[in-house]
Amino acid sequence: MKTILAAYSGVLKGTGSSILSALHDVPLGSWPYRSKMEKQIQIISVMQWVLSFLALGAACTGLLIYMFWTDCWLISAVYTAWLIIDWNTPKEGGRRSSWVRNWTVWSYFRDYFPIRLIKTHNLLPNRNYIFGYHPHGIFCFGAFCNFGTEATGFTKKFPGIKPSLATLAGNFRLPVLRDYLMSGGICPVNRNSIDYLLSCNGTGNAVVIVVGGAAESLHSVPGRNTVTLKNRKGFVKLALQKGADLVPVYSFGENDVYKQVIFEEETWSRAVQRRLQKLLGFAPCLFHGCGFFFGNSWGIVPYSKPITTVVGEPITVPKIEAPSDDAVDLYHEMYIKSLQCLFDRYKTRFGLKESDILYIQ
Numbered sequence: 626m627k628t629i630l631a632a633y634s635g636v637l638k639g640t641g642s643s644i645l646s647a648l649h650d651v652p653l654g655s656w657p658y659r660s661k662m663e664k665q666i667q668i669i670s671v672m673q674w675v676l677s678f679l680a681l682g683a684a685c686t687g688l689l690i691y692m693f694w695t696d697c698w699l700i701s702a703v704y705t706a707w708l709i710i711d712w713n714t715p716k717e718g719g720r721r722s723s724w725v726r727n728w729t730v731w732s733y734f735r736d737y738f739p740i741r742l743i744k745t746h747n748l749l750p751n752r753n754y755i756f757g758y759h760p761h762g763i764f765c766f767g768a769f770c771n772f773g774t775e776a777t778g779f780t781k782k783f784p785g786i787k788p789s790l791a792t793l794a795g796n797f798r799l800p801v802l803r804d805y806l807m808s809g810g811i812c813p814v815n816r817n818s819i820d821y822l823l824s825c826n827g828t829g830n831a832v833v834i835v836v837g838g839a840a841e842s843l844h845s846v847p848g849r850n851t852v853t854l855k856n857r858k859g860f861v862k863l864a865l866q867k868g869a870d871l872v873p874v875y876s877f878g879e880n881d882v883y884k885q886v887i888f889e890e891e892t893w894s895r896a897v898q899r900r901l902q903k904l905l906g907f908a909p910c911l912f913h914g915c916g917f918f919f920g921n922s923w924g925i926v927p928y929s930k931p932i933t934t935v936v937g938e939p940i941t942v943p944k945i946e947a948p949s950d951d952a953v954d955l956y957h958e959m960y961i962k963s964l965q966c967l968f969d970r971y972k973t974r975f976g977l978k979e980s981d982i983l984y985i986q
Contacts, residue, residue, distance in 0.1 A: 667737035668917060668926055670730045675764060675925065682799025689800050708800060714807065715797040716817045718826055719789070721810035723775075731776035738882065738927075740770045742777035743935040743971075750785025750829040753822075753869040754939060755860055758833055759852045759964065760876065761841040763883045763912055767876035767932040772833045773809035777934075783831075789822055790833045816863075823867040831872070834860050842910055844986075847881040847930075850968070850977070851984040854961060861957045868944025871956065873937040873964040877975035882927035885912040933975045937967040961985060 692701040714720055734740075748754060758768050771777050772788040779788055791814035797803040812818045814834060822830045835841075837853035844851045864871050888894040916922030940959055945952060968983040 663733075664737075667733045670733035671737050671766075672917070672926060673730070674734065674769070675927075677802070677805060678764065681805065682796060682802035685801040686799055704800065715794075715803060715813050716815070717821050719807040719810065719812050720804070722808040725808040726773070726775045726810065728774070731770065731774035734774070735770055735776040737929055738766065738878070738932050740767055740777060740932045741934065742771045742779060742782065743933060744782045745936060745967075746938045748783050748786050748831070748872070748939060752939075753828055753867065754786070754831040754872050755823075755864045755869045756788070756831055756833040756872045756874050756936070757860060757960065757964070758835045758874045758876070759837060759841075759854070760845065760850070760879050761835050761837045761839070762845050762876070762879035763842060763885070763910060764927070765835055765879070766882060766927065767879050767934045768833060768835060769809075770932075771934045772831075773811050783936075785829045786831050787829055788831045788833055791819065791835070794818075819863060820867075823863075823869050832869075833874070836860055844887070845880045845883070845910070845912075846885050846887055849880060849984075850981060851986060852964075854964070854985050858953050858957050861960060862948055862953045864942045865945045865948040865952060865956065868942060870939040870942050871960050871963075872939045873960060873967050874934060875937070875964065875968055875971075876932055876934040877971070877977065878930050878932040881930040882932070883912045883914050884928075885910050931976070935967060935971050935975075937963060 689701050689704065692698060756772075758765070758772075768790055771779060772790040780786070787810070789810050789812045791812050792806065794813035794815045796806060797813050812822065812832070819832050819834075822832050836857050841851070841853040844853070861871065863869075913923045914925055914927045916924035917926055940956070940963055942956060965983055965985070972981055973979055
């Protein structure tokens with residue numbers, strides 16, 4: 626009873642977090658369904674992100690157009706005017722919010738899988754960095770949780786470093802979704818945005834690029850460790866031009882949270898996927914997870930599999946405004962070797978066998 630009164634008094638004082646603290650103090654025997662309820666909250670926290678990423682932008686665009694033909698047209702007009710004025714903000718460092726990055730919902734998001742962030746080396750705040758994130762998976766859950774929120778304590782583990790996760794530029798053309806993404810410190814993966822962060826925003830910036838992109842997601846299946854990297858050299862050239870150190874990052878378990886139907890390379894189904902990838906910027910994958918209420922049914926809820934993101938040792942990169950192809954190839958090869966070493970060193974600690982191999986294509 627004292628616990629319940631304490632929680633109620635917290636609400637009266639405007640501190641909703643007191644309810645969560647008080648409920649966690651309730652003995653397990655007095656609330657037999659506590660673990661099930663907590664699991665459902667975790668699922669909801671994950672699904673709000675999945676559905677936001679898939680449908681929030683399209684839904685808000687449709688609503689904005691619809692409101693122009695109603696009595697609420699003035700709201701749409703004002704928002705559209707502000708959208709035009711604010712159009713370049715994503716390319717100029719965005720508009721991150723520490724409040725949003727520290728939402729309690731992200732802690733439930735983290736605990737569902739769970740997701741962990743492992744630091745192997747210190748990063749100096751007087752340098753800028755480009756993190757190469759591997760593998761893409763289906764939704765990049767590890768990348769978002771570790772670098773788009775503070776759920777795994779990035780800023781505490783890497784003091785003085787500000788992460789900016791780069792994603793499809795098209796997402797920042799959609800109303801409301803663009804603001805949601807920017808609040809987490811997420812930026813467009815284009816030259817203007819990355820140039821600004823690495824050249825006009827001081828030091829201590831870490832741009833996180835999912836190097837394999839959409840092409841890599843087509844190879845995302847449980848038990849397969851495949852990254853698309855051999856011909857991906859643009860991020861290395863950019864690092865040389867800006868003098869930003871390269872940091873390999875590998876997420877063990879990222880490919881395990883969904884099961885995907887993989888089509889053979891010579892089939893028409895794979896050709897359609899490739900074609901749509903070029904047109905849309907992302908690859909339409911045929912995948913499934915588990916159901917919302919029953920774990921043994923099919924659905925869009927990801928499987929509860931641990932994801933461990935390991936941030937490797939930085940590769941010091943000199944600043945060369947016009948790097949030669951040989952210089953790019955040299956640092957690209959150094960990056961591949963560093964990623965390979967990172968994978969081999971930590972694979973047995975996070976669920977893989979000694980015989981498991983990282984395939985680089």
